[in-house]
Amino acid sequence: MEATSRNVKFTFFDNRTYEYIRGFERKLGQAQKYSGNPVLTPELPNEFKRAHYYGTALYDEDEQLYKTWYSSHFYGAAIGESDPKAYSYLNYAYSSDGIHFIKPQLDVVPGTNIVLDNEERTHGPSVILDSEEPNPKQRFKLAMSPYTKHCSIFIYASPDGIHWKPMFDKPVLEVESDCHTGFYRDPASGAYRLSFRMRCPDRRVWVAESQDLLHWTKPVLALEPDQIDSCFTQFYGMQMTPYGPLTIGLISMYDTYDFITDPNFNKMAGTMDVQLAYSRDGFGWHRCKQGEKVISLGVEGEWDSTCIMPSSTIIYRPDAMKLYYSAVPFDHSGFSRIPYDEIDKECIGLAELRPDAFVYLQADQDECELLTRPFAIEHGDLYLNAAAASGVVKVEICDTEGRALKGFSFDDHIPFTGDSTAARVEWKGNPDISSFTHQVIRLKLRASNAKVYSIFFPHGEDIKAYWRFKEVSCLNPLKYDIS
Structure with a gap:
């Protein structure tokens, strides 16, 4: 059968892969x-x-x-x-x-x-x-x-x-x-x-x-x-x-x-x-x-x-x-x-x-925040599907206790203020993304005046094929999330 995708994606159908979601309103996509x-x-x-x-x-x-x-x-x-x-x-x-x-x-x-x-x-x-x-x-x-x-x-x-x-x-x-x-x-x-x-x-x-x-x-x-x-x-x-x-x-x-x-x-x-x-x-x-x-x-x-x-x-x-x-x-x-x-x-x-727009998170003027459950990845390239032309989305990579990894904090992040189905997440100074692979991490996201549709680590797969992905396990990350 079809090989398991390596594209790790966070969607917003429910709260299964999140530690908390604060301030956002979950919305149904309107075709x-x-x-x-x-x-x-x-x-x-x-x-x-x-x-x-x-x-x-x-x-x-x-x-x-x-x-x-x-x-x-x-x-x-x-x-x-x-x-x-x-x-x-x-x-x-x-x-x-x-x-x-x-x-x-x-x-x-x-x-x-x-x-x-x-x-x-x-x-x-x-x-x-x-x-x-x-x-x-x-x-x-x-x-x-x-x-x-x-x-x-x-x-x-x-x-x-x-x-x-x-x-x-x-x-x-x-x-x-x-x-x-x-x-x-x-x-x-x-x-x-x-x-x-x-x-x-x-x-x-x-x-x-x-x-x-x-x-x-x-x-x-x-x-x-x-x-x-x-x-x-x-x-x-x-x-x-x-x-x-x-x-x-x-x-x-x-x-x-x-x-x-x-x-x-x-x-x-x-x-x-x-x-x-x-x-x-x-x-x-x-x-x-x-x-x-x-x-x-x-x-x-x-x-x-x-x-x-x-x-x-x-x-x-x-x-x-x-x-x-x-x-x-x-x-x-x-x-x-x-x-x-x-x-x-x-x-x-x-x-x-819109791609991935079955269910999405909407942030109003007040800053909203989410934190994922622990997970592990093999390649650190990270992408956003979001609409923030009048707002902002910021991303932080954290350890399991929610503390920002060096070089990957909100202060280091280059804020996203556009509208894209696959915008590459970047941090100042272009830090080495391999530094947080093959270890247990969390992802923290803040947004205001924005719609967030998905967050994903494609692991080299075609970012346009958004319908092919997997979720994090919510189990032992080093055993179940990586090969």
Whole structure:
């Protein structure tokens, strides 16, 4: 599997790697929507006014292309997606810039961009590009839960993301997962993980794991609404993407209406938005700034004002973290309630976060300070991802008792006053950074009028590949932090 990164990074999801954090306010990153949204609209006959993320957007490094798979559904005379009279397809498009998408004419259904025809009854698909797969015929993999197969989860494989075949002649998980399936491969262990529902419409997040895609662990209830959430809140599903040693979850939050508006047990009416979660093992999940949206709903009347659903994968590029999403300006019940001739189109948009900006620390005018737990490194080059154009960030290297090492104090530090995702930390006189390697140290940081996104020791790795990193162990540093 992927070699363990040597890039040691401090992020701000929680307090695990810190002795204290004083004065800072922990903030959730707010993804900025592309001004030209939507980037993909349904225009073809097979799209039925829906470009829907039950689907995936990813970046293919080998081909230098953004690729997206999106669902289209048509109910017509049907009463819903499970009705045999309904139609559903999986469609494909690609782009060189992530903005202008081409819908190719393919040979699966000649003259269309369909990659799974109606007989497959596409429902809840997620695609991964499996870079560690030795069989070129299985480079792409897809997990979904077809309605005509009781929403059990099936796995498909493809050499090109266009021509798909089932990997097995039976479901890999006999569940009733009426949602967008989450699917990824853990880069450290090589294990595949799925997120799904166990029953319909039990809107909570369950997770299972497999080494071979056929044999899966017993599903674990990984995330559900808690006492802080409203009684109206349900989790429609969660999409998962590796991020260093963490996994990021994009929760599809479903805020249902009260029982006067919708008295039914299955609660088909409500709005949807996207909130953030994270995990260190794929099973134990934590919410990030619970209740806050990482992708906000648009204002009333805009195309993305009422229901937003994320792509199954966050795309990491050197300049930004890209979050594709589909959206509509009506509530969840609209697909079956509004006549087809009157319904608005479901389109796909793009929102972006600064690198490492899932969660960050904000300092106001008063000086704020943090101190890390003890750790050890092998190379002393240190970088900041911070915005301090109107403020300042200062760094000190300390011993385990918090005393500054000679030459690396706050007084010696050359203050950072710019805006950079990778600014090299420097001290006056250019002291020898090897003097504090292979020993137990701490890092102390002070800031005012600044936002701090991450602090990292890249150990010679590409500083633009911010999504590849490891955390300090918070154990015996000389045993666990260095080779």
